[in-house]
Amino acid sequence: MDHSPRRAFLRQAAVLGAAFSILSQGFLRASSSIRIGIIGCGQWGRDCLGHALRHPGVQVRALCEPDAVQRALALSSCSFSSPSLCTHWQQLVQRKDIDAVLIATPWQWHGVMALAALRAGKHVLCGPVAATTPQGHDALALASLQHGRQYITLNETDFHEDQQALQQMVKTGLFGDILQIHTGVHCAQLPGHRYALQGASSAVSMLGVDTANPFVQLSLRKETMEYITQRVGRKGQPYLVHQHGRLPVLEATTASGQSLKLQAGHMGQSPVAIGFRLQGSKGQWLESGRVLQRTEMLACHQWEAGRPYLEAHKPISSLPASALAFDHAIASLKTGGPTADALYQTLAMSRLQSFARKTLRSPDATLQLPAWIRD
Template structure:
């Protein structure tokens, strides 16, 4: 879509219809009262960003790990902010429900193990507390429908906190797509290609590395306590949003386009087993574990407008980190692995050009405006932008840039990929969560210049 067309279409009025989410609460607000559920190794950086803001009061924290709560409270104290109410200190896994009962709570960040996301988000929306959820909306396909129906019924704002959509090069490429440099889009790629072997076997205890038995995270604060179990019992595209988010953004998914079909293939599982044996020996208890997750899971999606998208989940083998992005159209392409661009008629024939000059030319207005504020924030500044977007949209009572339909469709790739693999790599029809409204919804989530 040309930038001029995007701006013109973006001014269209919000759409009605029974299938669309109900409007958010009408009153804009200058300050927000926010709670954080989950103060672990991901929750604390998000908490820190909230503490840096003058328009947010962090009024509640919830976690069942005393060490994590202690560290989170130390961050609050160091920031010179009032001590929030604390829930879960006694290990009560349902303490988050008490947090949601707080008076005048505007929003909550859900930064917990994945299986808690759907029930926590549903309960928060029932309580009319806006949700910022860390990138997995649910486990089963039914979870995703339940989250969607709750949001539609209550009208409570919900945003998937997918930070890679705000990566600087990704947003510059979005600008290039808007300007028509790549012509008509044909094919997109992305994924989660990240060697997580050390993460999955970090017990949190220097005396017991690589975990013990089925309890991988012995000390409790390690991701291995919950994340590794997904590799033991599930085989699919387990973490799709980092890859699919930017692809969906440039393809205008749910804004004139949609996913129509999906299939997934999984390789054999060898990497995690070999890692345990190499690090802990063949007699280590975890050497007996058999992992369901294929070392490389490849998922293909077809789109209504004819584009194809490939996602790859690759976390069990040695490799440098990469999300493997590729944006390709009739006039050229960008690939992030080699940070290169080729544009027909501009680049030398059959030659790559460095992305840097294009990145500078098409730098997104948000990065131009907030680069200094984002400096030092997690993941190269991306974390600043996603939290900023959530807060500013909620304050203005504006639509969420990454909304409920994006959240459930991106996240539902996981159970659909599991089903495809389990059924012999079968191609499945992709659910239309918008129930036909994708044809006319305004393209707000391609990020206007406000947030």
């Protein structure tokens, strides 16, 4: 009796079975819920909790909040789930039933909590400030790569409708090669005292900054530029005006010679905003007036209204920017482990600011940035 057909069939069945097993496991990993714990239930923490509770791919397993009032407010929104309560954040990061830790505490705590979570084998979702020192950022990068867990920055300014439209314009090559970006306080945020840099993290990706094109130099100086500030009329009504003046600017230079200029602290009584400006080899973008200049298609450096371009490239979503940032982070967690380039981009802005705080003490100071993450 010839058993060769049977043997061939069994071999094929074994191969197919293994293949289906691998595919099934991959599908389950991609489709299974991300189990998260949240440290901090203040306003931002509760906002993140709300995004997590509505997301079909997320389970909120634990909360940590020492303040009884804030804790009660957070629990009141968990009508269809019952997350555990942890009395200390270290208990939460050590839990075996959690895949990721979302840190929504004051920024001074971010670094130590994120490092502990990564070393405990947890992914980390955190605000724009990752750590307070350059060494703290080095430790986060090393822990992320060593333990195969992602560190993701939740920066909702990158997901504002206009900012996303601008990112899409850059991707389509509308401005050519990006040479320089200015970013600071958006004029719509005035008045106020402390602001996040508008689109600062997205500027890193627009410039194509990564391990092959890192930031290599950081300088602090004053430059004469146009800015927007707030005035108060005779009847007490505030209004915005354009002015020219000298402002402190933090400039980061990439290995390929590109420039990222960040609005530094302003010592005047009235807050100012430089908005968002982008210069490419084929055109420019000025955020405060939402106008576009494309030197390749328009003669004599003429200007166009930018609103039609924003409308043509805006994302199709009704969700707020904070919800989009959260959803993007969850989607990133399901793609696998960290990569050096993604890690560099998500930590780059926070690391630059840590160098600025600790090293650049006087105007016209320049610092050569040491090598960091290597692919």
